[in-house]
Amino acid sequence: MQLAELFARADDGPLMPQDQFVMRRLVPALRSSIKDLDITWDKNTFVNSDDGLADRVFEAALRLLETVGVYCPNSDRVMEFSAAEIAAAVAGCPEMVEFGEGAERQTLRARRPDSTARPWVHVGGGMNVSDETVYLRTVEGMASIVAADSIAAPSLPLVEGKPARAGSPQEIMAAVRAVALTRDGLRRAGRPGLPVLNAISTVAASSTMFAATHPEFGMRPSDGYLIDFLAEMIAGYESLQRVAYFTTLGAPIASVATPMYGGYAGGAEGVAVLATAYMVAGRLLFRSCYHFNAPLHSRLLVVTAKPMLWANSLANQAITRNMPMSIFNTAYLAGGSGTRTSHLETAAYLLAVVSSGGHVYTGHAGSAAQVDSLLPIDHEFQAEIGLAAAGVSRAEANRMVAVLYPLYESHLASPEPGRTYDEVYDRSTGRLTAKDLEVIREDVRDELVTVGVRLTKTL
């Protein structure tokens, strides 16, 4: 489908108010697809191993997308797609995408459930940092993680110590500065060509994003560019503007979606179907070649609660068994940075999603999030856990997660507070000062080895 025709759907589709789209169109269609295709969560299961169920979730997602479409709130119209158009988008999904420059140029390849193939390791996160020194040190620290294939750059929401508002000139200044600092941090780590896959994570206005992606500042067409859906099945002009711009640049696009457990998606079954539908819709509407699959528990604000582990990993399976899309699962954890809880949660999550065909994306705190909480020591360990999860079968992962889950479950509703960069590192040198974090990490390593995770002792 030509882009112009695609965008015209936002201006020509059926008119309806947003609440009617959600409650009269999306919700009934989601319920009936779950019922018709017999999609049921066995609450004793953390990681599904039933290929038939994964394929039914995929079928339900295709049916949902065809029946419901995607809502454009700027025009109050529904963008509708035929089964043939959806099938063409699935068939056209590229199996491989090239990222990065020079020595850091690599190929991201779609994985399959139970695959032994090494997953791509994406480290960091779009969390806020308070000043440029911490920003630079954080990027340098993340890029220095040997296993890292790409980084997610942090967010710098301040200009001269003052907040940068959405759509303001200061937002452009902050975004441009963040891009320049990111590239600088990568050079300091000796990996100038390392790709940034979350360009640009927290920018609200398309104009800001376009300004900051000028190559003069350090972004490249070999980086990855994000386009978000809004919950649920909503994409406005801001998102479509980005599609128009990034496809013109020839830059790889990632679709991002956060279906909410407990929200309009309903329970675990609805989240699994909707998360899968978003990945297909991302390919169709955003021309995405990889996806950040990030369903979230609406009350706990985590991805590591039991229904989320099942739904997120099942959506990974539904996609990777039926189309060659690379998936990263954004990990919002309960535990704050540097805590035992956060490591245990990461292990459970990565075992679930990597064994289900996903790649590795290291995590960060959700409800316990705080400024300056991106700690390279955490992400280095998480990368190691993620690599150890490759080759673990879904059945093995289910067994391991069943052991790990009770170790952190009680902390989901009352998260352990974490540490900040200055509490853990010397900002003038970037050296670790909080040696107790190494002790916590090694204790968790021992616990994970006992469970069967194939890690090796380092200290």
Next chain:
Amino acid sequence: MRQEDLIVSIKRAVTDGRREEVLAATRSVLAEGMSPREVIEAALVPAIDEVGRMYVAEELFLPEMMESAETFQAAMEVLQPLIEAGGGAVACVGTVVLGTVRGDIHSIGKDILALLLRTAGFSVHDLGVDVAPFDFVSKAQAVGADIIACSALLTTTLTAQRDVVEVLADEGRREDYKVMVGGGATSREWADSIGADGWAATAYGAVEMARRLSAAAGYVAD
């Protein structure tokens, strides 16, 4: 059908979100001689409380809760005029004006809070997304709100929450309303720094906060 059976029917209709059934059972129980206030206290309030419990227990979710709330409201639209005709008024915990602040178009967290507040007995005026600070204040004045609740998911839209507090102060109305802030980009520290009266990490916490603020505002339910 006996009154007890009709009460059970009303409760079940609310928890299952069946509008026509609740209307039929409500009219029948009134015809049996039960007072409108008794219907609310014996059937509707326990039913909507049960819906809230089921939501927290993850036995039902937002769409089902919305259907239950609509069913509850349908019955109230039958009962409320009868109570008012008798010179009474329906109890309300407080009045909240809420929306997502200017520059931010994320709605689902705000939608969940609106529904939870309604089921908790608040009168809610939802202004939607991308709401200008002056619109929060003018709506609060128009409806006699107790609380203004401002949501922001994006860090870059946080300052719009501060603008609401500032507009109130500039207009000399800061003491007229309690201001709650929330959303993914917010924190207790942020709420304190802008002089907000309340903050909660989740929609569930925000309902408790609204109850406390409403009580502190001296709201007396009749």
